[in-house]
């Protein structure tokens with residue numbers, strides 16, 4: 178082999194290595210605006226989960242231990258894709274968005290969209306994390322979390338973590354806000370538009386109105402759904418989804434009709450998942 182072909186070979190390997198390094202860099206550090214990141218991330222990044230997120234997912238999302246190998250990998254890669262697509266911003270004393278924050282926020286989104294593997298809340302590009310309750314200029318109130326029409330999801334990290342402390346109590350801010358995002362997603366016009374069946378949604382709302390009345394009639398703390406669910410139909414929807422995911426057995430025993438409607442709306446049934454189904 179002469180020296181010129183030697184050089185060609187070296188250049189080839191150097192270029193290949195540079196391209197590989199750059200693609201690795203892009204995968205986890207996609208630059209640019211939230212809009213660009215969202216557009217590029219949606220199409221380019223659909224790979225394996227960065228192992229840094231794995232322990233947080235397995236600790237907080239019990240469904241992962243129920244899924245078949247294929248669906249577990251799908252859940253993981255969807256989490257990575259969600260992280261790649263969104264811009265995470267911290268506020269106040271939170272100086273840096275940690276891998277735990279990204280894993281849990283993305284995990285909540287992927288948990289509730291298990292039945293819609295192509296839905297990534299494309300209307301929502303930015304996620305803002307506050308240390309505790311924060312003042313919203315929009316509503317002029319203090320909040321634990323909100324999703325707004327401008328395409329921003331806001332959470333208080335303290336309240337968010339409290340939701341995961343007991344994974345079976347039916348209270349989880351992450352699922353709550355993602356449920357609002359999912360409903361808004363279906364209302365605002367975008368790529369994922371209209372994945373809910375309006376007939377099923379109507380039946381759900383009829384059932385929701387009955388349940389909200391029960392919450393108002395029964396003394397505080399004695400009803401299945403917590404008091405806050407009776408605020409309005411949107412809040413009932415979000416609270417119902419928290420319960421559907423954290424205590425499906427109890428919800429099914431309490432109101433089987435509502436349980437089935439929610440499983441149709443979300444397009445997955447947590448109690449029917451077996452590790453052998455794909």
Ligand SMILES: [Zn+2]
Pocket residue numbers: 353357411412415
């Ligand atoms: Zn709410």
